């Protein structure tokens with residue numbers, strides 16, 4: 030018994046990675062390239078975290094599974110463009126190369142691997158260290174560096190194949206995850222919550238975009254102006270995201286984890302620190318422990334400053350492997366220490382909170 034208890038108390042965090050993820054080629058000088066993953070792996074090694082993590086290799090996702098979210102025509106288009114063995118643009122930012130179809134199938138497979146390993150008890154939570162990223166990918170088109178919507182396929186698979194009825198997707202990439210939003214816009218079993226710079230690429234994500242039909246109120250957009258940073262994000266997390274997500278009571282927590290909101294990243298004007306990713310991951314982990322036995326899968330999205338990306342992923346992983354905090358237990362939902370915030374950021378978060386109070390008891 031004591032042995033079983035101590036086994037249960039350990040947090041087992043799995044990182045899903047394969048060298049195949051280096052094979053998706055983009056144009057010379059493109060910010061989304063294989064050096065991103067190499068920098069992250071280097072950071073994990075030098076941080077001393079490598080041996081504290083479980084490592085897993087994914088399988089290639091079946092086309093039928095990808096078709097849970099994407100049209101057959103679009104999947105076939107990516108396959109045939111890859112078969113042409115040259116770089117072809119899907120949009121001005123998004124290219125398909127010879128290995129893209131295979132790599133993108135493995136990226137989806139990385140998410141599925143994490144879900145399966147949480148279900149079979151191999152790990153409690155996980156980080157899918159995959160590329161190409163996914164959250165901009167729409168049902169019938171790729172865009173914004175994204176080919177297949179890794180997290181969205183994961184959410185759909187979790188509901189249909191794993192029997193986890195409700196999934197929350199928390200998206201902290203600097204850009205709005207228009208693809209995830211579109212895919213689940215009329216659904217009440219997937220709660221999509223995004224914090225992002227606004228206005229910014231891809232142009233969507235204003236707070237009045239709330240879902241439609243049964244899905245109304247199950248899309249929560251938290252847009253922040255350039256220069257917003259840790260205090261806005263942590264306030265929004267404590268006052269809006271965690272209370273809503275706890276009420277939703279998911280059976281799986283997914284994170285679209287982009288690190289391009291870091292103050293040193295070239296692709297946004299947000300002012301997030303490395304440490305805020307540790308704090309956010311820790312609180313999202315608390316949410317998973319309250320609602321769904323700790324089931325939390327973090328999925329890599331953007332992040333283009335190699336040092337800030339690597340440091341921020343390590344900060345996230347540190348939170349995942351740490352023993353649970355006691356700050357947010359069922360029936361005891363006081364927020365953890367709130368950040369010092371300027372009155373303007375408090376006002377902004379309060380305004381958003383008041384808006385979403387029409388859908389949720391917050």
Ligand SMILES: [Zn+2]
Pocket residue numbers: 202203204287289330331332
């Ligand atoms: Zn991004």
